[in-house]
Amino acid sequence: MKPFFVTATGTDVGKTYVTAGIIRAARQANRPAGAIKPILSGYSQATAASSDAAILLDAMGKRVTLKSIAAIAPWRYFAPLSPDMAAAREGRSLHLPDVLTFCHAAIQSAPGLILVEGVGGAMVPLNATQTVRDWIFALNIPVLLVAGSYLGTISHSLATAAALSAQNIPIAAIVISESETSPVPLEETAAAIANFLPGIPTHLIPRHLNNISFANLAQFLEAF
Ligand SMILES: Nc1ncnc2c1ncn2[C@@H]1O[C@H](COP(=O)(O)OP(=O)(O)OP(=O)(O)O)[C@@H](O)[C@H]1O
Ligand SMILES: [Mg+2]
Numbered sequence: 672m673k674p675f676f677v678t679a680t681g682t683d684v685g686k687t688y689v690t691a692g693i694i695r696a697a698r699q700a701n702r703p704a705g706a707i708k709p710i711l712s713g714y715s716q717a718t719a720a721s722s723d724a725a726i727l728l729d730a731m732g733k734r735v736t737l738k739s740i741a742a743i744a745p746w747r748y749f750a751p752l753s754p755d756m757a758a759a760r761e762g763r764s765l766h767l768p769d770v771l772t773f774c775h776a777a778i779q780s781a782p783g784l785i786l787v788e789g790v791g792g793a794m795v796p797l798n799a800t801q802t803v804r805d806w807i808f809a810l811n812i813p814v815l816l817v818a819g820s821y822l823g824t825i826s827h828s829l830a831t832a833a834a835l836s837a838q839n840i841p842i843a844a845i846v847i848s849e850s851e852t853s854p855v856p857l858e859e860t861a862a863a864i865a866n867f868l869p870g871i872p873t874h875l876i877p878r879h880l881n882n883i884s885f886a887n888l889a890q891f892l893e894a895f
């Protein structure tokens with residue numbers, strides 16, 4: 672087992688895209704890799720096939736069924752909102768210890784790289800008292816912080832890194848997943864972030880021809 676928690680500077684930044692890419696790259700090199708997405712909001716049976724869980728199962732080479740989705744994503748909510756709000760709309764409330772038990776079991780039984788995709792950004796509330804950061808802290812595994820390359824990402828990245836560092840959560844790497852539009856080349860954004868976070872490696876995932884980038888990132892994680 673080689674676990675990492677995949678969090679981000681916000682929602683829709685590229686956690687699932689990056690997680691799936693890493694899994695595919697490792698598997699193409701005949702090395703085992705998998706992922707779980709314990710908490711999924713904005714989920715319905717009608718859109719199950721395009722859910723994060725489905726994308727991750729596909730990368731793992733597993734059949735996408737309601738059962739296989741439920742196996743990697745046990746907490747599913749209909750509203751596309753933060754888990755505290757989404758759960759409340761169903762008269763439910765997320766109990767973090769249950770999520771931790773599920774994650775521990777998945778990590779223990781993983782034969783190789785195992786990625787835990789969070790939900791939204793690192794400071795998203797899970798319930799009335801806890802955020803994703805508390806989940807990461809309790810799991811005590813290193814983070815892969817996914818950021819975009821959009822205008823504003825530098826501040827979002829540094830703020831997220833500061834929030835994680837305040838709890839002594841180790842950041843294995845920052846992954847800059849190219850946004851639809853970027854004001855400057857990816858390398859310039861990476862350099863600006865690295866300038867303020869010396870010691871944290873940055874990895875770039877361009878939008879096209881990124882197989883080698885994913886292969887390098889998978890190798891980096893396996894050797895971490
Ligand atoms: N480097 C990239 N190249 C091409 N497409 C990308 C890249 N990064 C992100 N995307 C696309 O951007 C969209 C949002 O990415 P993704 O679903 O991975 O975000 P997320 O952080 O997992 O969001 P959520 O918080 O909903 O889980 C997706 O359509 C994804 O394919
Ligand atoms: Mg996702």
